[in-house]
Amino acid sequence: MNYYDIVGAYLDSELEGEALRDFKTELTTNPALNKELEFQQQLIEGIKENRRLDLKTRLDNIPVSGGAGTITFGKIVTGVVILAGVGYGLFTIFGMDESSTQQPGIISEVVENSADVIQYAPEDKIDQTLSEEESSSVKKETVIKREQDTAQDNTMEKLNTEDIITPDVPEPIDEFETDKISEDDIEVPSKNLGIMEYPNESNLEISIIRNKRKYNFHYQVKTDQLILYGNFDEEPYQLLEINVGNDKHLYLYFKGMYYEIDKKTQEVAPLIKITNRKLISALNKLKDKSP
């Protein structure tokens, strides 16, 4: 028998009511039906994977400047280049004259400046720091160049830092002109931090859907995903998990109440308040232990 159509309808959520129940019952006893279901599930996964790879390839081809690791490396390289340049400049200015008392002092100052660039750049304004850093390195290189030229002309006395002319470095172009984002601006939602803090708890990814007429205080569990229907962004909420025997029971804490999340049901279900006092007490203890 060919199960292609019925399995396709099931996977596209086109089966309802009695037809859906009959299909699920048939699944428990029919290996051929199971096989077709597994095959079509893999077809769909293959289609999704194809799209994911297409998008990844697209993103891979977008030129981006290096990440944080590269920034640090870039800073180190910049520092070393500046140091080497200044050292060379000073060498040409002072030659091998060890009697000069200014040389160590100047070098020391330059090293400290380089260290500042490497270590103490504000982390919360990476973009700005980079552009400033680029500008700074251009300025420093200009200083070095001038120092070298001046030494060659033996007109060291005339060199004054106020005379240094720095080139105009264009500001980096920002696609979001009205949206200057720094990491300080990031407010990671508590729901996600909650999951981060309890690695042994549910791995469900949470989504919130508001403004659904039919579902205003409901939930749905899909594969690795918990969908909450309603205004769950008004107040913080928390997911708690309790081990009962071999089972793990999941609970939602919201506005001072607890609600059970049945992970086995895949349909949209209303959130029903827990009234069992013992369970509430246990959940309160668990919640209080949470950092």
Added chain:
Amino acid sequence: MNEIEIFDRICSGDEKALDVIYKKYYRMMTKMVISNNGTEQEAKDIYQDALIVFWQKAVSGNLVMTSKMSTYIYSICLNLWRKELDRKGRHSREQKDSPDYQDHESAERIKIINNCVNKLGGTCKKVLTYFYFDGMSMAEIAEKLGFANTNTAKTKKYKCKKKLDEIVKSMYSESDFLD
């Protein structure tokens, strides 16, 4: 172009808008992974995966933005990186003589199907990915691809999936693929 415009363009399936935010947040997002024991390549992979999750949710219409896009994407990156660290931890604890063959075989089959998807025509590929990956409705697919109506889109999707089914089965014997 402000964030709302970008988000609207992403919701309508404009991939160029995805490029814009990829560049915009690259450093911010990868820094989080790198500063938490990740390599540059891992950081890039996690960020790309997070953006693809974001894209999928936005295009399917299941995402109502209540915070900044960067906040949302950042939280996806955090969760993905935590999962990856968990996976790495589990992997290092597993004994070398007990690999998970079932997962490996399943991944191989998905790779095979992925190759077969590339043998479909352009329209077929779009119909199937719009439906199964982007979660678009038949009406949206009909509008996006210029079909006469929803029924045309539905018929096209049926035929395309059937075609994919045939390609997979013709290129790989049932015993090789299904057992």
